[in-house]
Amino acid sequence: MALRGPLSRLLRSQLGHTCQQSRAQSVAVLGAPFSRGQKRGGVEHGPKVIRDAGLIDRLSGLDYSIHDFGDLNFHYIEKDEPYMDVKFPRTVGAANKMVSGAVSRAVGAGHTLVMLGGDHSLAIGSVAGHAQQCPDLCLIWVDAHADINTPMSSPSGNLHGQPVAFMLKELQDKMPDIPGFSWTKPFLTSRDLVYIGLRDIDPGEHHILKDLGIQYFTMRDVDRLGIQRVMEVALDHLLSRKQRPIHLSFDVDAFDPSLAPATGTPVNGGLTYREGIYITEEIHNTGLLSVMDLVEVNPTLGANPEAVQATALLAVDVIASSLGQTREGARASIDQNPSVKDDTEQLCL
Numbered sequence: 001m002a003l004r005g006p007l008s009r010l011l012r013s014q015l016g017h018t019c020q021q022s023r024a025q026s027v028a029v030l031g032a033p034f035s036r037g038q039k040r041g042g043v044e045h046g047p048k049v050i051r052d053a054g055l056i057d058r059l060s061g062l063d064y065s066i067h068d069f070g071d072l073n074f075h076y077i078e079k080d081e082p083y084m085d086v087k088f089p090r091t092v093g094a095a096n097k098m099v100s101g102a103v104s105r106a107v108g109a110g111h112t113l114v115m116l117g118g119d120h121s122l123a124i125g126s127v128a129g130h131a132q133q134c135p136d137l138c139l140i141w142v143d144a145h146a147d148i149n150t151p152m153s154s155p156s157g158n159l160h161g162q163p164v165a166f167m168l169k170e171l172q173d174k175m176p177d178i179p180g181f182s183w184t185k186p187f188l189t190s191r192d193l194v195y196i197g198l199r200d201i202d203p204g205e206h207h208i209l210k211d212l213g214i215q216y217f218t219m220r221d222v223d224r225l226g227i228q229r230v231m232e233v234a235l236d237h238l239l240s241r242k243q244r245p246i247h248l249s250f251d252v253d254a255f256d257p258s259l260a261p262a263t264g265t266p267v268n269g270g271l272t273y274r275e276g277i278y279i280t281e282e283i284h285n286t287g288l289l290s291v292m293d294l295v296e297v298n299p300t301l302g303a304n305p306e307a308v309q310a311t312a313l314l315a316v317d318v319i320a321s322s323l324g325q326t327r328e329g330a331r332a333s334i335d336q337n338p339s340v341k342d343d344t345e346q347l348c349l
């Protein structure tokens with residue numbers, strides 16, 4: 001069983017992992033306003049609505065020094081013809097190259113990094129940049145979708161459904177040379193990755209997941225096992241052999257659409273609020289979170305301003321709890337409050 005919580009943090013500080021050492025005190029926030037990994041406009045406004053929902057204030061309350069790096073400035077390449085069926089390959093490739101450089105520099109400078117998307121194609125650059133600094137990282141992908149289509153298996157041609165295929169060494173011979181992506185080579189093995197929350201897997205993706213023996217937890221698995229057991233198995237799978245940096249790539253569509261309606265590819269039957277937050281609390285408790293992405297908040301797709309605000313606030317909650325915000329204090333005082341305990345006992349009778 002992997003070590004977690006204060007003990008793992010103590011061990012880690014004693015072992016002095018270079019990728020993590022000075023990380024705990026400093027959090028950097030990087031906006032990536034980008035939408036060409038899919039066809040719906042609006043997801044490029046994700047960083048703004050997440051900031052407007054109070055992200056920086058919330059993180060400042062958590063005892064870090066916060067460095068807001070602002071937003072990257074992406075260029076949309078003209079006449080970016082599809083390659084095979086892949087849409088906007090050069091634009092997505094160039095944006096991810098820029099993300100990769102920025103993430104690598106931030107991690108190299110000792111920050112824990114939060115990347116605000118933008119669509120999920122941006123994880124190609126985010127995880128690649130992280131891997132440049134921390135080649136032994138592991139990846140936790142929380143999402144309704146596996147995003148592991150190759151250009152051949154993709155039903156849509158959208159690159160936000162394909163980022164993981166760019167990362168995996170085992171898929172290298174299935175990936176054509178897509179224009180815009182010559183800067184990156186696969187850097188992860190299928191053992192370094194766990195999915196949580198899946199419920200919309202394309203046939204080609206299912207084949208890849210099974211073929212490579214990737215550890216994944218669908219929503220049905222969450223139903224059967226409970227989120228506590230899912231996290232135990234997931235973290236054990238990634239960390240039992242060695243403690244190493246975690247990259248969390250969190251797509252807001254992992255949540256049920258009733259909680260996160262403002263997103264481009266919602267799928268019914270998603271995570272509850274507590275299930276999603278429990279995932280992030282457990283990741284925080286490892287002491288190993290190094291980079292996280294929060295992607296696919298699209299303010300133009302909410303039915304009304306309240307729906308957009310709810311989705312953005314949820315994104316803030318996910319980020320804050322990944323970085324240690326907790327309601328434990330409130331719970332501890334309930335546990336210690338004898339009158340509450342008495343009530344509970346009476347209710348049991």
Ligand SMILES: NC(=[NH2+])NCCC[C@H](N)C(=O)O
Nearest residue numbers: 120145149156158160161265
């Ligand atoms: N990051 C996302 N929202 N991905 C949705 C992907 C949908 C579909 N599987 C596709 O490949 O097009």
